[in-house]
Each structure stands twice: as structure tokens, then as C-alpha cells.
Amino acid sequence: MSITYINDLRNGLRELLKSDKTVYLIGEDIGDPYGGAFKVTKGLSLEYPNNIIQTPMSEQGFTGMGIGMALNGLKPIVEIMFGDFITLTIDQIINHLAKFYEVYQIDISFVLRTPSGGFRGYGPTHSQSLERLFFGIPGITVIAPSIINSPGKMITKSVYCNRPIIFIENKLDYSKVLLPTNKLINDICFINPIDSVQNFPMHKITIPEMQPEATIITYGGMVPACMKVQEELLMEEEISTEIITISNLTDIDFTSLLNSIESRKVITIEESWEKFGWGSYITSKLTQSKPFEHTSNIGAKNCYIPAAKELEDYVLPTTKTIYKRILEEIK
Amino acid sequence: MSITYINDLRNGLRELLKSDKTVYLIGEDIGDPYGGAFKVTKGLSLEYPNNIIQTPMSEQGFTGMGIGMALNGLKPIVEIMFGDFITLTIDQIINHLAKFYEVYQIDISFVLRTPSGGFRGYGPTHSQSLERLFFGIPGITVIAPSIINSPGKMITKSVYCNRPIIFIENKLDYSKVLLPTNKLINDICFINPIDSVQNFPMHKITIPEMQPEATIITYGGMVPACMKVQEELLMEEEISTEIITISNLTDIDFTSLLNSIESRKVITIEESWEKFGWGSYITSKLTQSKPFEHTSNIGAKNCYIPAAKELEDYVLPTTKTIYKRILEEIK
Amino acid sequence: MKNKNNIYKSLYLIRSFEQTLETYFSKGQIRGTTHGCIGQEVIAVAAINNINIEQDWITSNHRCHGHFLAITNDPLVLAAEIMGKNIGVLNGRGASQHIRLKHFLTNGITGGMIPIACGLALSKKLKNEPGIVLAFLGDGAMNEGYVMESLNLASIYHVPILFLLENNMYAMSTRSANVTAGNYQKRIDSYDIPYFETKDNDYFTIKKTFQEAYKFVKSQTKPAFMECKTFRFCGHSKSDKKEYMSQQEIQKWNLEDPLLKIRKDISEEEAIKIEEEVKTIVKEAFQTASSSSPPDPTIILKHVAN
């Protein structure tokens, strides 16, 4: 039975509201009939009106309000309408939430959800992947599901893992259908979970019976693009690759990751800027554990995200540019 | 003639105010008699009262105000009292200033100055090195002088380089005396500028007539600590190291950097959290250009910065821990 | 002095532009998003017609087409920008919400231009430049902390800024009255900023009050705030069906369409002539824009560090 990412996510939120009266959704325009800018919460305010708090445009204020609720044992899930606007929550998250969690040494349930990413022509302030602002901040865990995770299950886990979670969704993923694991997909690849102690899984997407020539490490909205590249590399160049997807972006189990890399070439792919990106941390740690024949990091060019399609596709890592870069690099 | 970092910086600001009527200092408590929380601007409001704008506690508002002034051709230098509070300027800097600069394709003079760093027992919200929040954001350049640069000259360059600059000072550096280049220091080392096309210099600190066994790459407030470690490694273990200091943290001339590394082992050192830190980008790029025998990144532990001395010294990279780690790693 | 025909033409240009844009969007001929200002055109035109376009700066927001057209009368560069074409104002780099032309600036963060507008105004004062800053904002933006900080900053530094609140009573789907304590007049008052108000969404009322407010700012070198009650006839953005509004509300305001009010003072014949003329201009602008070339990717690198 196939389900879209957005429906799965909404089901997850609905289940949370149903089973736990201390869960609250907080944000701008999340109530009905609007149901949020991307319709993630549509219908929920009709079913659970007392647990949906529609806010004024005061991102700092209502993020802090959520933190206060969490300090008194409630389980707020704060929505920031576009990932670009998390800039307004940075102080409350880094200087307050993270500090309370660590300095006061308390368990806390606090989730901030936000849709990240470009490719929709929204322009410079509505297309960024700013989750990077939280990478490496002690006390903050950044989670990003992709179409091979159930975002509904992941949001539930996030609510119950007793620590501050930034939950990154990708705008393009909402309408996509989730992919099954342990099943041949498109006659091409298998998706398998990677054994790990992690609460939030890593997966490997492999082409059966072929030794991978390169390992692609990625997350979130880049997963479908990477799968497309994997398919094309196979079809057009008979090159086999493996893709490792990570859902806990900040607390990476490097032992499991290293164990599951079967090629000698590692390429990280992220939608955000390659410069000082997520990927460079990964490859830096990996090469410090063992030598690789090749490592590289693919991401957006060092430039704002422009609106026009031709420009956006030039700046962001598209299937085409990823394909080309990988081909150049592993040859 | 020796001069302290703070006096040199203040002289630089004074010269700017004197020679350019479009330069404005903006910030909380920067006027006299207070002269700023760290006294950097002391006296300046008496000499140039019309160009000092003392503000209410509205970091977002007055940062944005500075941006507006810059858009109309003035040259604002905004002070944020502690580096920890740049969290409040993130939206104006990333979603406005950076975008104006790049999207509108205009020259702009805008400098945000702030003192960063710990080791003073100020506790979790007054000790961080949050400049990392700006690393890799297109349109934003992060500059950090150290005691081997003239912060006064660097702030002047920053004002006239026609693009947005985040200028990171280090609290511990203020009272230190600037070091001369091309001169034997403490009978131990020489400091030489590295040939580079960069506007903001890199320097190399070398022990004459010895082949370095490791290369330390660092910036800002960690420079004195690294020099101490260099000295101790020499005295106690007869190990020679070279230190490369970088003052433009975000636009790194990797060609010059690579050319000037004379050992096969690279260790980056930063005061901020090692996890997803500045150093991992450096080592990741370096190893992608050529193989090294060893690379590693030293920074703060993955933990808030606690107040008590014993705890702070445990979390932050002290001379002791750096010494120990380097010794372990290069042996 | 503009006469009614000219005013109607300016208003109709905006309306026709927004309607055409909606059509293009609904046909899937444009990507991205956009925010129409149908119903609010009178504010843009009344304000912009009564400033000094050479001296004053204008900051806008996501709902900026009306402001832009009132200033430039140029639907082509705007349509092309929104479509991501090279002849667009910024070569399609910014699209609907991220535009700059001379003294006109917009950005996509609600209320985020307000601190910047204060800085522009302060710079004019410090440089002894003539002119003021006209800063448009919406009722939703009024609850952003940095907007409130800016009211204080504008007041204490006596900067020549006119805040122009287009109060269409909604921030996206949220009725501002439900999430806003007190009222705007009291809030503005509490910052010692003079408050001006129009309630009827009528061109001439707005013009008259605007002139007063503008004169105050200019002559006193001090901020003023003007609230215009208005109504957005279209959705918040391209796909919004306005389900959160009541039918009565919509009907009530529709009856008071400010364009119809002005149209009544023009002969039917002239009105139709203006409308046809404008429609043709707009249609051709969209067609020209549509068939024009996209930008070359390298243009974006022009001002990018490294």
C-alpha cells in the first residue's frame, strides 16, 4: 500500500495528537481550513482543536513559548513555515533550549519542524536549506526523513526521544510516495536499513550483485535525485554505486557508516552550500579513520538560490550536475 | 614599539572616524564614559560624537538599521556586545544583508564586530564562538584577526572591501601585545606572511632550521595557545611544528595554503566545537587535493561551555589538551 | 496633478497585471509563487503618486507588484522578472518577492525590511539628503518583534520614515484581530509616533491623509505611521482559495471595490477605452516576457564572493 510523504507525516501527527494529550502543534496558519502553507496539518485542528495553537507572526516569541511549554512537561511541535525563517529562532534554540537541556540536565520533548529546500523557483529567501545552522551545536539533534523513511514514525520518535530535535522536511518530498525497504525497486535497487545503534536509521540503497564503484552519502530531499543518478549511471555507464542515506544528520554512527561503505570512493551530496557543508564533516571524519581513494563533496554553489529555473538549476545540485560530477570524479 | 590588540583596534577605529565621515559605530553602551563592554570604543564618542550611535537593546533592529545605512552608502560598524548574541542578528545578516549584496549586485560596506570566546568563566551564554553560524553562507565573509595581525588595519580593510564582513575579535586577545613579523620571537620562532592573493593575510610561524613534523592550522584567539604548544613541544620533546594562521576564515586560498604546508601531518585547532567545525572543512578540502599522513581536528568538546574553571578547561581546547592531543596524534 | 483618468489607468494597470498573472499561474505557465494585491491597489497608487520619486526610498514586502507598478508603470520588466527572464528587473534572479530598482527594495521576510527602512531613513538624515523613506508593511508584520523594535528606533532617532500599514485584516489565513492584542493606534501611540488612519479604502481619502502624513515626516524629520484599512480580493498567494473568509465579508468588500468607485466618475466610454488599452499593454507585456530568453547562468556569479 503506497502512501505519500505528506500523508504519512500527517498520520504521524494525528496519531500523536490522538494518543497523547500533551502534544501540541504550534505555528502560523496551521489551523483549518488553511492547514499550513504546505498543508501538512490540514484537518488536524478540526479533530484536535484544543491542541493546535495558531500563532501571530512572532517566530521568536512562539518558539520560546514552545520551549516554556516543554519545560513544564508538554510536548510542543513548533512549525516554522519555511526553513529560511529558522534564522528567527536561532537565539531561542541555541542560547535557550540547547542550554536548558544540557545545563539544567533535564529531559525535554521539543520538536521544531520546518520545510527546507529549493527547486521551486521561490527565490533567495524561500529556498535555502539552513539546517546547517544547527549542525554541531551541542544539545541539538537535527533529523531529516527522506522518502525511504516514514516521516510519521520519525516525528513520533522525535517527540519521544527526550531531547531537542530540529526536524527537517523537504518541500519536494511532500507529494512523493514513500519507498519500501527490502524489495526490488524499479528493477534496479534494494533499500536496506544499516545495522546501527541509532534511534534514527541509516539506509543503504544498493544494486544487487554488483560491486559499487562509489559510495554516495546523502540525506533528505537529495535522496530521490541520488537514486535517479544511481539508475542513470547504471543504465548509461554500467557503473554501480551504493547510496547511504542518513536521517540523524548530527549524531552520526561513524562505526556503522564505515562498516557499510563498500567502495573506495566516497561522495557526499547535500542541497545546501557545499562550502563548509555537512558533507565536508563526513568526509573529514571518514578519511581520519581510514584512507579512501577519493572523497568529494557536492552541494550548492557558493551563491544565493536564484529564482529563474535556469539559474536555480545552475546553483543547486540537480540530477544532471550530480551525474556529471560523479562521472568526472570516479573515472 | 609594542601595542596591545585593543589599543591597535581602537586606533584603527579612530583613524576610520577621522578620515571618513561616512563611518559610523553602532551598538549598545559603546559611548563614553562606558566605551563598550570591553572598552574597545572608549574615548571615541568624545572625539566623534556625531558618528557614534548608542542603541537600545534591540540587536535585530539596530543591525538592520546598519544595513539600511549601508545601502545608502554609509559605512556602519555594528558592535554586538558578546559573540553569543549574534544569534539575534542571523536573520538580518543571512536573509537580508547577504541577499542584498548578492542579489542586488551592489557594493556595500558593512562590518559587524563582536568579541568571541570563553576561558573567562562567563558561562554558557557568554563564552561561545558562534562565528561558525556564518561559515559557508554565500555573501558573508568572516574575518578574525589574531595577535599577529593588526586588528586596526584589518578593520580598516574590512570597511573598505565593499562586501559584508563579520569581524570576530577574541576577548582574551584584547589585553595581549601584538607580535612582530620577520623577527625572532622568544628565541623560538619567526612569523612570516604567506604569499597569497588574499586581502586578509595568512601567516606562518616557524621554528628556524628545523623540519616541521606537523602543521597546525588555526585562527584568532587560539593563536597564542598554539604558539605556547609549539614552544613546549620544542622544549620538552624536541618536536618542531609550524603554525599557519588564517585571518579570512571563509574565503581560504587553498593553493597558497597547500603550498605552504611543509609537513605531512595537519592538525586544525579552533575554540569552537570540533563537531562540524571550521577545521573539518579545511582538512576535508586539503585531503581532497593531496594525501596527508595524518589529519585531525581539535576544538571544544560536544558540550555547552560551563562556567567553573575546571569544567571550562575540560570542554575548551587548552594549551594542555592541545599539547597532549598533538603529541598522541603525531607519534 | 493626475486626473481621474490617469489614476484609474494606474489602478487598472495593477489590477489587470495581477489578474493576468493569476491566469498564467493557473495555467501552469509560471513557477514559483506570487502575492497579488487586488483590492489594495489604491493604497499603492495614492501613496506613490504623492511622494518625490527621485528623492524618496520605498521599501516593500512580498505583496509588492502594486508598489512596483505604481512607481514604474512597467509591467514588462515585472512580468519578466516573475517568469525568470533575462529582461526582468533582476534578470529573473529574485522573482516576485526579491526586487530592487533604484530606490525601491523588497524582500521575502515579512517585516524584515522595516529595520532596514529605518536605517535608510537615518542615513538620509545623517547625510542631509532630501526626501524620506516610505515603508509598506502588512498587519501580520506588526507582530514581528523586529518591527516593534524598529518603531522604537525610528522614534528615538527622529528619522524621516512613513510606515504605511496596509491592513487587509489577514496574515495569510490568520485573522489578525484574533492574534493581535489591543489596536494599532494605541501601539503606535505608545512609541510616540503620530498615527494617521483611513478606513474606507478610497483613493481620495487615502491620498489626502497620506499627504498630511508625508508632509509631517518631511517637515518635522520624524516618523509617522499611517494605517489604511483595506481588503485583499484575491488569495494570499497563487493557490489560496480564501476558505478562511466568510462569504458575507467577501461580498461586503466586493461591493466597495475601490476601482469601481473611481470608475463611476469616468464616462463609461472612457473607462472602457482605458481598460482596453491597459489590457493590451499588459497582455503584450506578458507575451513579450513569456517569449523572451532566460538569463544565462553565469550572470549570477557577477557579485558572488569567490
Add this chain to the structure above:
Amino acid sequence: MKNKNNIYKSLYLIRSFEQTLETYFSKGQIRGTTHGCIGQEVIAVAAINNINIEQDWITSNHRCHGHFLAITNDPLVLAAEIMGKNIGVLNGRGASQHIRLKHFLTNGITGGMIPIACGLALSKKLKNEPGIVLAFLGDGAMNEGYVMESLNLASIYHVPILFLLENNMYAMSTRSANVTAGNYQKRIDSYDIPYFETKDNDYFTIKKTFQEAYKFVKSQTKPAFMECKTFRFCGHSKSDKKEYMSQQEIQKWNLEDPLLKIRKDISEEEAIKIEEEVKTIVKEAFQTASSSSPPDPTIILKHVAN
């Protein structure tokens, strides 16, 4: 009901604590920084004496020693915290500005606790818990945007919070009147929040008004705001010499030292007895703290992810 002797004792405990702390700092026996509340003690004690310490939450700010001591009467754990000792409230992890004890919370970002205090208050309402939130803030904090946002949030959600503004007229060295438009009463009014005020920095006036405000919040489940005019007799932080204040101003307020006012109603003998007693307690607390052990570094890892 506390009698005057007890009140004086609480007040004198805070004063003596802050003075001793200053001595330790000036001798270089403590690192870090600290913010004394000498002159403002009456607000802390009058407020805390009149809340329900079991039910209510208290959020504080950088200037928190008075609040903490009024609640706990425990100078030892506070002194030890500031000195970075293991027996400190948080084992020396937070020091002067970062403290938590049960329902009492502080942090180092000016005004940053205010949105959080609103959330605590909302949570109490949603959970149907008895009690309110008492949120201390300073006049400087009043200009932070997130504080203004919070006033609106508190008002629209009807949360049981009492904002308590300790208006000592200065934010660090900045005279708030110079950088703050209008006045606080008007500002609070504009958010439809009832405003209470005391002007004389007197324990009993503050107590009386506080009780009214507290009762309002509790009975109505709605926010209220109380402004207490006060004066900081000490520097902003450890090394501040108050050069930005005029001698007249300092002298005028010194004459009205609220502790002396209360002391007048107690016999000299009793007063001296209280003072000696308190001084001994404080002295011993500092000595015990000073000679106690530092924390073991591993304790910080207790709640750190990974």
C-alpha cells in the same frame, strides 16, 4: 505573615551577599562576572514573599541573586555556584547568570526568558495547574523585539503571567529614557494588559501593589504587568564604576535606601542583631563555598547528547 524583622533579615541577606561578593571579586577570588542587585532587594523580597512558592514558577535574568535568595534563603549554594564549586546549585556549571532550581530559571540573554515564561504560563493553563508565572525583567529588556512579541502572546492567549519590571532606569550604562520612546504604561496598555506601578522603591508599597497584580493574574487567568521604579546602588557588573550616573542622582537615591526605611521601624538593637547574624551566615557561606571542592569534569557530560 512575615514581620518587619523577618523582612529586614531577608533584605539584609541579599545586601550582605552582594557586598561580600563584590569584595571577593575585587580581591580576585572569583572569576567570571556577576550582577549585583543592591538597592533593588525590596522588589525581590516583596514579590517572592507574596507568591505561592510551591505552585508558581519564577523566571529571572542576569541580575538574579536577590530573586534566588528571596526564594531559597540559601547563600551557600549560590556563592558556591558563582565560585564554580561542586556544591553550587548547578555544580558550578552555570555560575551567576545560568541557574535553575525547581521552578526558578535564569539565563544570560537579556529578555530571552520572557517568551519562555509565557510558554510556562500557557502550559499551566493548558494543564489546569494552579499557580502563575512571575517573570522578572529590566528596562533594557523592554526594547528587545521578542519581549514585545511576548506581551502580545501573553495577552492573546490569556496566560497567567505577571511581568515584573524592575525599572532601575539603566541598561548597563545606557539611560533607558534616552533610547526608549513613549513610556511603559502606554506600551503595556497597547497590548491590553493591565498595568500596575510603584514609584518609591518601598517594600510595603511594592508588596501591596504586587498582591493586587498577583491576585488579578491568578483570579482572571490573564497577564498583568507591574513596573517598580528602583535604583541600582552598585555597578552594572563587577567592575563598573557607574561613571555614567550623576552624583546628584546617586545621592538622591542613596538617601532613600529602602533598607534604611525598614530599619527605622526596628529597634537599633534588633537591627544590629539581625545584621550581625546575617553577616555571619553570609561570611560562613562564602568561606565554606570557597574552601569546598570544584566539580569533577565528567559531571558535565551527564546530559550531553553523544
